[in-house]
Amino acid sequence: MFKRYFITLLLMAAAIGVLYTQYQTYTANPWTRDGQVRAYVIQVTPRVTGQIVSVNVTDNSHVQKGDVLFEIDSSLYKTSLDKAVATEKQSQALVRKAQNESNRAIELEKLTPGAQSVLTLNNLQNAVETAQANLLMAKAQVAEAKLNLAYTKITAPTDGYITNLNYRVGSQVVANSPVVALIDENSFWIDGFFKETDLKDVAIDNKAQVTLMMHDQVTLEGKVQSIGYGISKTDGSTGNSLLPNVNPNFEWIRLAQRIPVKIKLDKLPEDIQLRVGMTASVKILKH
Structure with missing residues (x-):
């Protein structure tokens, strides 16, 4: 009988010891x-609006930074670039014209003092500055058109995994509206x-x-x-x-x-x- 009680008490003591050890371990190491x-999940967002003409990835595929994910129809943006380039050339011609007129008036005033009024000379100089400002605006429009054309190719901003891709060729995307998620693998x-x-x-x-x-x-x-x-x-x-x-x-x-x-x-x-x-x-x- 004593042996049976002793074994029972021994087992209970062992169980309590194990529980206490586990508790101490849990307390020390939560x-x-x-x-x-x-x-990090990146929302891939196009910067221009248009119809998708090419999709180069599949759902749940791995991509590397710089890979082209899909392309947007670029015909409209190419036309806009051509218009901007034409406007820039026209502005350059107007600058040359204004400068020629201003230089002619200045030379004439040097040869014949009083032949040109001060108001005329000032207006010609203002015309030159206005033409130069228009040229800067035209160059900015060209740069903007080039950016929009480049934005028709949507690239991966980092290495990762494409997920929840629901767009296909022919789908319409809107600028600044996310179209697919990219999970940064790093x-x-x-x-x-x-x-x-x-x-x-x-x-x-x-x-x-x-x-x-x-x-x-x-x-x-x-x-x-x-x-x-x-x-x-x-x-x-x-x-x-x-x-x-x-x-x-x-x-x-x-x-x-x-x-x-x-x-x-x-x-x-x-x-x-x-x-x-x-x-x-x-x-x-x-x-």
């Missing part, structure tokens, strides 16, 4: 299953949402371990890059009839809020591809 893979990080009570003594550059749900047998190493300085307030937000929303809670229970912690991975194995929104578990090694 852990959460509420983690997500994040990355910007992936992990957001771990920890209870505020777990973040005491957590500091920048603390080591972290990340396990992806998709690759639960691999532990990724990283560091704490930053800790969020604020989260959205739920209570008090405007609801129906412009009344504030207030969530019911118990006075004797104080729920810890979750603060986002940004984890930057050190090195990613070649056989693992991060994808925005993937679920992850995160452990921070404070000591």
Whole structure:
């Protein structure tokens, strides 16, 4: 009988010891299953309006910085450039004409003093300056037309992955309206949402371990890059009839809020591809 009680007490002591050790480990190294893979998502936006005449990528494809994603019909912008060039040449001719007239009047005044009035000389000089200003405007219009023509080719601003591509040849795009998302492949990080009570003594550059749900047998190493300085307030937000929303809670229970912690991975194995929104578990090694 004594032996049976002794074994039972021994097992209970062992269980308590294990639980206490796990608790101490958790306290020293906070852990959460509420983690997500994040990355910067660039909204690829055309700067000119027109019809798509060529699409050079497919949905979920990898692109490199500078690759042409699609092209917009450039015929209208080529015509605008031709008009701007013609206007520039016309302005150059008007400048030469104004300068010739001004120079002729000045020479005539030198040969025969009083032959040209001061008002006439001033008006001719003003005509030269006006023609020169018109020439500058024409050159600016040429530069603008060249830019618009170049903008008909939409290029990738960085290396990454095209996602949610719904446009095809013949689709109409509007200037300054996003058409497709590009995920920057060099910007992936992990957001771990920890209870505020777990973040005491957590500091920048603390080591972290990340396990992806998709690759639960691999532990990724990283560091704490930053800790969020604020989260959205739920209570008090405007609801129906412009009344504030207030969530019911118990006075004797104080729920810890979750603060986002940004984890930057050190090195990613070649056989693992991060994808925005993937679920992850995160452990921070404070000591």
